[in-house]
Amino acid sequence: MTLRAIDYQAVLALIQSLMQEAKVVAPHQREGERQWSFEEVTEPANVCLEYTSTVLPPKKYAFPTQERFLRYELGESPKAEPIIEAEPLVLFGVHTCDIYALNCLDIAMTDEHVDPNWVARRKQMRIVGVDCLPDEYCFCASMGTATVHEGYDLFLTPVDGGYVVEVATEAGEEMLTNIPTKEATSAQVAQVKAHLNKKMQQEHKLDCDVSTLPLHFSGVADSELWEQHAERCYSCGTCNLVCPTCICYDVLEQLNLALDGGERVRVWDSCMLEEFATVATGENFREERSQRLRHRFFRKYSYLFTRYGQPYCCGCGRCVRQCLVHIDPVPILNDVIAESQKGATVRGA
Amino acid sequence: MKPRVAVFSFTGCEGCSLAILECENELLGVLNLVDIVRWREAMSETTEDIDIALVDGSISTHAGVKRIKKIREMSKLVIAIGACAHTGGLNAMKNKYGMGEVKEVVYGPDGAEFDTIPARPVSAVVPVEFALPGCPIDREEFLRAIKELCMGKMPKLPNYPVCVECKRKENVCVFFKGQFCMGPVIRAGCGAICPSFGEGCEGCRGFIDNPNKNAHQEVLAEFGLTAQEVMNHFSMFNSYKESEV
Numbered sequence: 001m002t003l004r005a006i007d008y009q010a011v012l013a014l015i016q017s018l019m020q021e022a023k024v025v026a027p028h029q030r031e032g033e034r035q036w037s038f039e040e041v042t043e044p045a046n047v048c049l050e051y052t053s054t055v056l057p058p059k060k061y062a063f064p065t066q067e068r069f070l071r072y073e074l075g076e077s078p079k080a081e082p083i084i085e086a087e088p089l090v091l092f093g094v095h096t097c098d099i100y101a102l103n104c105l106d107i108a109m110t111d112e113h114v115d116p117n118w119v120a121r122r123k124q125m126r127i128v129g130v131d132c133l134p135d136e137y138c139f140c141a142s143m144g145t146a147t148v149h150e151g152y153d154l155f156l157t158p159v160d161g162g163y164v165v166e167v168a169t170e171a172g173e174e175m176l177t178n179i180p181t182k183e184a185t186s187a188q189v190a191q192v193k194a195h196l197n198k199k200m201q202q203e204h205k206l207d208c209d210v211s212t213l214p215l216h217f218s219g220v221a222d223s224e225l226w227e228q229h230a231e232r233c234y235s236c237g238t239c240n241l242v243c244p245t246c247i248c249y250d251v252l253e254q255l256n257l258a259l260d261g262g263e264r265v266r267v268w269d270s271c272m273l274e275e276f277a278t279v280a281t282g283e284n285f286r287e288e289r290s291q292r293l294r295h296r297f298f299r300k301y302s303y304l305f306t307r308y309g310q311p312y313c314c315g316c317g318r319c320v321r322q323c324l325v326h327i328d329p330v331p332i333l334n335d336v337i338a339e340s341q342k343g344a345t346v347r348g349a
Numbered sequence: 350m351k352p353r354v355a356v357f358s359f360t361g362c363e364g365c366s367l368a369i370l371e372c373e374n375e376l377l378g379v380l381n382l383v384d385i386v387r388w389r390e391a392m393s394e395t396t397e398d399i400d401i402a403l404v405d406g407s408i409s410t411h412a413g414v415k416r417i418k419k420i421r422e423m424s425k426l427v428i429a430i431g432a433c434a435h436t437g438g439l440n441a442m443k444n445k446y447g448m449g450e451v452k453e454v455v456y457g458p459d460g461a462e463f464d465t466i467p468a469r470p471v472s473a474v475v476p477v478e479f480a481l482p483g484c485p486i487d488r489e490e491f492l493r494a495i496k497e498l499c500m501g502k503m504p505k506l507p508n509y510p511v512c513v514e515c516k517r518k519e520n521v522c523v524f525f526k527g528q529f530c531m532g533p534v535i536r537a538g539c540g541a542i543c544p545s546f547g548e549g550c551e552g553c554r555g556f557i558d559n560p561n562k563n564a565h566q567e568v569l570a571e572f573g574l575t576a577q578e579v580m581n582h583f584s585m586f587n588s589y590k591e592s593e594v
Binding site: 032033055234258270322 | 375378379381382492496499500508509510512513516517518519520521522524525526533534557558559560561563564565567568
């Protein structure tokens, strides 16, 4: 691991030089209080590296909110061809939680079925991470995602006068060619450690070690806690749609007006929406809000966790930050933990 | 044989019929799929041999009741288009007043001459096969519905709220910009057009099947609306209630 130091002017120069060779996307301030989103950089000075969270995660660049993936012609001799649109891209200013989530999805998107569109985009993606300090919704310290060890080329940690840069890959090394950097001083390295210590101080936290989380789900499927927490839920899907680790999509046919061909499109879907689990014959396996809320939690903290050995939640807090009725995963998970402890006592008695 | 389509207008601004005419780039394509056989806004010919009747406007006069029944008899499918035809729309706001009072307020002493009854959605008067919501209708949704009808499929509306489309567009939630929105309980399909242009959703597409109205009342109150203002937001496009008519 190489640690360099870079000042603010050099960061702007770095963005500018990356813009010469690829599309660069980075956080930008939006209208409204504490709202940001990843957008294409047109002016490096407009990039906002001190931000807490974007509305949508950078996942949208590997898995767009809406994407054409098949073009077809009908009629006498039907034809179909896949559409894979990918371009070189630099994600600049990505937080550890979002890098963790992209790494998670690399596993899920190439597991049994390899998603070629995801893979093509990820291959052409370079990532410059930046460290942050949590707001009241973040719980990355509990999820073990306050630091990441792979999935980026450069990683910036703010220190006095600029950033300490960790150069993680050869691609990262190349990015810094022609950019003035210095060797990080021991004082600066100490500041990096201090920054992480500060980041880890989070009030919003789980009542258990994250590695034990799936164990707590074994006895809570029939608990009343799901109904209690779902009572005020809109079933609007916002929590899933802003989630960096959600991958469900719906498939739509878009026929042309002549009805002789068209495109197949996928759009982000949400297991919290009423019709998500409705099947062709009309039955809905998760008709109640509480069943859908329960499913969402089981999937993130039990099913996928067990299958892949890591939580499919990165602790970014977007779900509660964007939820108008403040449905927060942390108190729900703590209720799950408390309930499973209660159950253990009963079973032990 | 192409389906024979007619367009009829009742109480409303007739803007939903106009929205069809505004599919300028697609109109020729539409005409390849269907024959338009009757439409007062676009042609002078007329007929009573109709496969699909597209109806905009609410039913708010005795004459309107007779006319929509006649249209129902001569059409194989009746499709309500737009908020007035779909939910009664803005017109139904008058229903909570007496008709005498309404006529007096709008027309003064000459109001007594007018034939007006409480405004109803088309489906409250005759059976309707499908309703295309919105004020006005969404062009993309209209074109999709026409394609689906021509393929022998009944179109399907999203049964999820506007929030879904806002998130897919990465709109900043209008509540976080200090405005109010009915989006969390209103049916999507408009591409979240109002929030995308910086305005809260007014609910013109009607409620989703199972809206959490209690939660929404609490949220509107939490963001500073009085009980009366909350009611106003709920009732602008969605005040029609069968029981009041």
